[in-house]
Amino acid sequence: MSSIRSSLASARGLGSSKTGVSHWWFQRVSAVALVPLTLWFVACLASQLGADYFSVTDWLSSPLQASLLAIYLAAIFFHSQLGLQTIIEDYVHHDGAKMALLIGLQLLNILLAVAAIFSVIMILVGAA
Incomplete structure (x- = not known):
């Protein structure tokens, strides 16, 4: 038996098409x-090549360098969260597993971002 409902009526209530x-x-x-931040980071790594620990921490104790590194780290973890979320949403089809992976991914990214930025702050404070 064929349905009288149109395809638009069938799609109503399934969510907005604008959320993505x-x-x-x-x-x-x-x-x-991330493009200019990565170029800056690679240039800074190249400039510190062969330097000892104290000269690298002295370089990182600059507020400008520490701020740029913290922004770079936050952008990396934010971008990886978005990309991995897309992969999980596209390729994991079991709803329970998908939700568990998305929650775990978000918690892991937050934990790693906080640890990385906290490390930069500790170097900044320790060098002062």
Whole structure:
């Protein structure tokens, strides 16, 4: 028996088609922000090549360098969260496993981001 309902009526109530746009934009903006930050980070690593621990911590104790590194770390973890979330949503089909993986991924990214930025702060405070 064929249904009288149109395809639009069948799709109503299944969620907005606009919800993925912000995720897509955040992913693109964070990728664009990571380009100059990665170039800065690679240049800084190259400039510190062969330096001892004290000269690297002295370099990192600059508020500008520490701030840029903290922004870089936050952008990396934010961008990885968005990318891995997309992969999980696309390829994990069991709802329970998908939810558990998304929650675990978010907690892991937050934990790693906080630990990395806290390390930068500790170097900044310890060098002062």
